[in-house]
Amino acid sequence: ARPRVGYYYSGRSPNRVVAEKLCSVKVGTIISIPAVVTENCSVYDAVVAMFIKDVGTLFVVKEVGLLEGVLSRKDLLKTTLGGHDIHQLPVGVIMTRMPNVIYTTSDETVWSAAKKLITHQVDALPVVRSATQADGGEGLEVIGRLSKTNITRLFVELGEGQ
Amino acid sequence: ARPRVGYYYSGRSPNRVVAEKLCSVKVGTIISIPAVVTENCSVYDAVVAMFIKDVGTLFVVKEVGLLEGVLSRKDLLKTTLGGHDIHQLPVGVIMTRMPNVIYTTSDETVWSAAKKLITHQVDALPVVRSATQADGGEGLEVIGRLSKTNITRLFVELGEGQ
Numbered sequence: 001a002r003p004r005v006g007y008y009y010s011g012r013s014p015n016r017v018v019a020e021k022l023c024s025v026k027v028g029t030i031i032s033i034p035a036v037v038t039e040n041c042s043v044y045d046a047v048v049a050m051f052i053k054d055v056g057t058l059f060v061v062k063e064v065g066l067l068e069g070v071l072s073r074k075d076l077l078k079t080t081l082g083g084h085d086i087h088q089l090p091v092g093v094i095m096t097r098m099p100n101v102i103y104t105t106s107d108e109t110v111w112s113a114a115k116k117l118i119t120h121q122v123d124a125l126p127v128v129r130s131a132t133q134a135d136g137g138e139g140l141e142v143i144g145r146l147s148k149t150n151i152t153r154l155f156v157e158l159g160e161g162q
Numbered sequence: 163a164r165p166r167v168g169y170y171y172s173g174r175s176p177n178r179v180v181a182e183k184l185c186s187v188k189v190g191t192i193i194s195i196p197a198v199v200t201e202n203c204s205v206y207d208a209v210v211a212m213f214i215k216d217v218g219t220l221f222v223v224k225e226v227g228l229l230e231g232v233l234s235r236k237d238l239l240k241t242t243l244g245g246h247d248i249h250q251l252p253v254g255v256i257m258t259r260m261p262n263v264i265y266t267t268s269d270e271t272v273w274s275a276a277k278k279l280i281t282h283q284v285d286a287l288p289v290v291r292s293a294t295q296a297d298g299g300e301g302l303e304v305i306g307r308l309s310k311t312n313i314t315r316l317f318v319e320l321g322e323g324q
Contacts, residue, residue, distance in 0.1 A: 014179050021180045022321035047243050056236075056285075073235045074218075080242035081209050111321040114314050123218075123310075148285075148310035151317055152276050159273040161181035 021158070027113050028106030030154050031127050031144035036061045039068055039092035043079050046071055046091045056149075057124035059142050060095050066139030067103070067126055069095035103128045104146055114151050123148055183320070189275050190268030192316050193289050193306035198223045201230055201254035205241050208233055208253045218311075219286035221304050222257050228301030229265070229288055231257035265290045266308055276313050285310055 012020070035053040037046050039060055050058055050073065060069035071091055079094050080086055104113040104125045113125060127144030174182070197215035199208050201222055212220055212235065222231035233253055241256050242248055266275040266287045275287060289306030 014183060017176050017179045018183045019321050021176060022317060044243070047239060051236075051240070073239060074213075077209060077235060077239050077242065078213070080239065081206070081248075086243075111318065114318050114321075118311070118315055118318055148314045149280070151314045152310045153280055155184060155313055155317055156273065156276050156280055158177075159181050159184035159276075161177040 023109050023111045025110045025154065026106065027104050027108045027110055027127060027146055028144075030110060030150045031106070031146050032150060034059050034126060034142050034145040036065075036142060037071070037091060038063060039095075040090050043076060043084070043086040043089045043091055043094065047076050047080065047086075050076065055124075055145070056147065057122075057145070058091075059126045059145070060091055061142055062139075064133055064139075065141050066131060066133070067098060067101065067128055067142050068092075069097045070101050070122075070126065071095045072123060098140075101126065103140065105129065106144070110146075110151065110154060113146055117146075117148060117151070185271050185273045187272045187316065188268065189266050189270045189272055189289060189308055190306075192272060192312045193268070193308050194312060196221050196288060196304050196307040198227075198304060199233070199253060200225060201257075202252050205238060205246070205248040205251045205253055205256065209238050209242065209248070212238065217286075217307070218309065219284075219307070220253075221288045221307070222253055223304055224301075226295055226301075227303050228293060228295070229260060229263065229290055229304050230254075231259045232263050232284075232288065233257045234285060260302075263288065265302065267291065268305070272308075272313065272316060275308055279308075279310060279313070 035055045036059045037049055056073045058071040062068055075094050102116050102120045104127055124145055124147035126142045128140035131139055131141035197217045198221045199211055218235045220233040224230055237256050264278050264282045266289055286307055286309035288304045290302035293301055293303035
């Protein structure tokens with residue numbers, strides 16, 4: 001173990017040490033399991049799925065697992081309020097649809113992904129990788145979920161060293 | 163300005179520098195304006211207030227501004243789904259009520275408040291201070307809001323020094 005007192009050569013100010021540490025963590029190391037539904041799922045079933053899986057954001061995928069859209073708690077709340085028949089209305093009508101979905105990858109830094117969450121005012125990003133379907137079509141396969149909860153948990157862990 | 167290269171005496175490992183920095187920021191420096199409703203507000207009006215004020219959590223206060231409860235987007239979504247008459251149902255029926263509300267103060271560290279967000283699985287905390295009413299009653303006055311968004315924004319800012 002390293003001694004807890006002494007001289008370290010750093011050449012870096014404390015703020016820089018902090019910034020470099022925060023920017024060294026990759027998305028892949030802190031992501032959660034994604035919760036997904038398909039496009040023909042009803043709004044009612046999507047709300048139920050959100051509670052059962054205890055997430056704030058659902059990803060909408062094609063049957064083969066490729067990303068089609070994103071559904072937030074806010075989208076669902078707006079729809080349940082609107083007097084629609086939520087047992088009939090499919091989530092495809094209300095979701096944010098590709099190519100307007102903001103996403104991240106395992107290799108991106110958490111810092112850069114956190115910036116996307118703030119800039120685009122969303123609570124979670126799908127973590128994706130490129131995939132080729134059997135019919136030769138290209139798409140993005142959903143492999144994880146990165147939310148503000150993951151960032152907050154990382155913040156708590158990094159502060160634990162004190 | 164400090165030179166960007168050279169020896170610093172620190173006696174601290176980089177992880178400790180990061181932890182000390184993260185634990186030095188106080189809640190009061192990063193909080194947002196609270197969005198409040200009163201206990202007799204209907205669920206419908208609360209959802210509308212949530213969209214207009216663009217927040218994910220509302221605080222419920224007495225007319226004099228003392229904290230009575232908290233309403234999350236999840237609480238409201240559950241209620242809109244339940245087939246209640248949300249124009250009649252007051253938020254007092256569905257909110258999390260004092261003394262079960264988790265809160266923070268301006269002087270607490272962001273790190274400690276972030277730990278509360280994770281431990282109690284909530285998206286935001288009311289920032290309060292002790293207050294005495296005209297009739298001599300004691301309570302907690304709501305002076306701000308600390309959410310996972312504030313933590314994520316701080317994370318982005320601290321990483322910006324790179």
